[in-house]
Amino acid sequence: MGIYGVLTRRNAIALLLSAELMINAVTINLVTFSRFSGGVTGQVFAVFTIALTVAEVVVGLAIVILFFRWRREIAVDSGNEFRH
Amino acid sequence: MTESLLFFVLAGLILVGAVRVVASRDLVRAVLWLGIVLVLTAALFLMLGAPFLAGIQLLLYTGGVITLMLFGVMLTRRHHEIGVRIDSSRRLPAALGSAALFGAMASAIFRTDLPAWSSSAPVPAIEIGRAFLTDHLVAFEVLSILLLAAMIGAIVLGRQRDFDDEPGPLFGKDGRP
Numbered sequence: 001m002g003i004y005g006v007l008t009r010r011n012a013i014a015l016l017l018s019a020e021l022m023i024n025a026v027t028i029n030l031v032t033f034s035r036f037s038g039g040v041t042g043q044v045f046a047v048f049t050i051a052l053t054v055a056e057v058v059v060g061l062a063i064v065i066l067f068f069r070w071r072r073e074i075a076v077d078s079g080n081e082f083r084h
Numbered sequence: 085m086t087e088s089l090l091f092f093v094l095a096g097l098i099l100v101g102a103v104r105v106v107a108s109r110d111l112v113r114a115v116l117w118l119g120i121v122l123v124l125t126a127a128l129f130l131m132l133g134a135p136f137l138a139g140i141q142l143l144l145y146t147g148g149v150i151t152l153m154l155f156g157v158m159l160t161r162r163h164h165e166i167g168v169r170i171d172s173s174r175r176l177p178a179a180l181g182s183a184a185l186f187g188a189m190a191s192a193i194f195r196t197d198l199p200a201w202s203s204s205a206p207v208p209a210i211e212i213g214r215a216f217l218t219d220h221l222v223a224f225e226v227l228s229i230l231l232l233a234a235m236i237g238a239i240v241l242g243r244q245r246d247f248d249d250e251p252g253p254l255f256g257k258d259g260r261p
Binding site: 016017018020021024027028031032034035040041043044046047048050051052053054055056057058059061062063064065066068 | 102105106114115118121122125128129132133134136137140141144145148149152153155156159160207211212215216219220223227230231233234235237238241242
């Protein structure tokens with residue numbers, strides 16, 4: 001089953017896309033282990049994960065677009081001045 | 085036998101797609117590769133006896149999320165800039181860190197005593213619905229509230245307003261956008 005876990009090692013660049021990938025891997029793991037334990041709980045939680053991801057994507061994209069309208073670019077480190 | 089063969093083919097394809105998502109310089113391509121990965125994952129769910137989840141995955145992800153992502157990418161793209169800048173100085177630490185994480189997860193999974201592979205029939209949607217409304221009712225309601233909050237939040241964030249031409253404060257004096 002380790003192959004499923006391979007998917008979790010993506011990170012960094014297009015952050016939202018990578019987050020999608022990682023959550024996808026989590027969902028696969030949930031479904032697989034629910035298959036092992038033979039219950040329905042794993043699939044229920046997989047549905048939870050998917051719904052959470054959708055919410056995350058909606059809010060994340062809204063923030064990205066807002067940021068773009070503000071700065072005219074979406075490079076992540078151009079928001080560093082938030083720290084000051 | 086054919087099942088495990090199919091699994092390895094699917095897993096390999098998913099892996100290739102995932103690499104392409106992260107490595108593509110063109111964001112639109114990355115999004116489309118992500119779509120391919122998600123569709124393949126839906127196929128994997130079918131194999132694992134979760135047809136309901138496969139349907140959800142197809143509808144929500146490839147129908148909704150990919151479209152949203154494409155909109156997001158195209159709305160925020162500047163004309164002269166195609167592709168993503170890749171911070172090469174961070175590549176090695178990132179690779180090392182993710183490999184370490186993968187190793188930890190894989191060893192944890194392999195060391196766990198898993199019960200025998202139960203090749204039971206696919207879980208019908210009706211059982212999932214029943215579980216939602218009995219055992220997991222509270223979580224289900226919280227999830228609905230969360231989705232509502234996300235919707236309202238997206239509307240508030242996306243409301244049209246003037247930013248003039250120069251970067252200004254993101255929030256007004258009263259702390260509201």
